[in-house]
Amino acid sequence: AKDYELRQYETAKWVSTVIRGETQKEAMRQGFWKLFHYIQGKNEKEMKIDMTVPVTCLIKPDCIDFKISFFVPFEHQDSPPKPTNSDVFIEERKAAAIFVRSFSGFASPEKYAEEAEVLARMLRNRGQPFHEDFFYTAGYDSPFKLFNRHNEVWYFKK
Secondary structure: OOOOEEEEEOOEEEEEEEEEOOOHHHHHHHHHHHHHHHHOOOEOOOOOOOOOOOEEEEEOOOOOEEEEEEEOOHHHOOOOOOEOOOOEEEEEEOOEEEEEEEEOOOOOHHHHHHHHHHHHHHHHHOOOOEOOOOEEEEEOOOOOOOOOOOEEEEEEEO
8 A cells, every 4th residue: 555564474572561541652761772872782791782763652541551673683683792780681583574664753752642543543544454553653764854754553464
């Protein structure tokens, strides 16, 4: 479809943290720094790991927990170093078909929610079954990038 795409993602490891009881914006800030410290060497091997994209955030409507994640680079997928911060963990996400809507600009929590609602409405209108109880935000750019920014919202296909 011209307004979204269906991607197939393979099983992969992500480094994640859950931030509770904060706004989405504050959870993203806190979560980003916890994960950034992990890739800067706060892990059992004291290994620096390249920053990857996207940075994702799991959103469950009416829930105050936000799971922020970095994709583990391909060269570390088999054995990512164990985090030394107990709030940070490695998770394996199973292969999945994901509906993706892309948009540009600086993404706020409100903009992500608006784009997710647009995608959900399109999927419902086209009879596409998807998990409606959660979605992911995906950011691809440094905060210092001012133009041609790329953001996404993801719904998992049922």
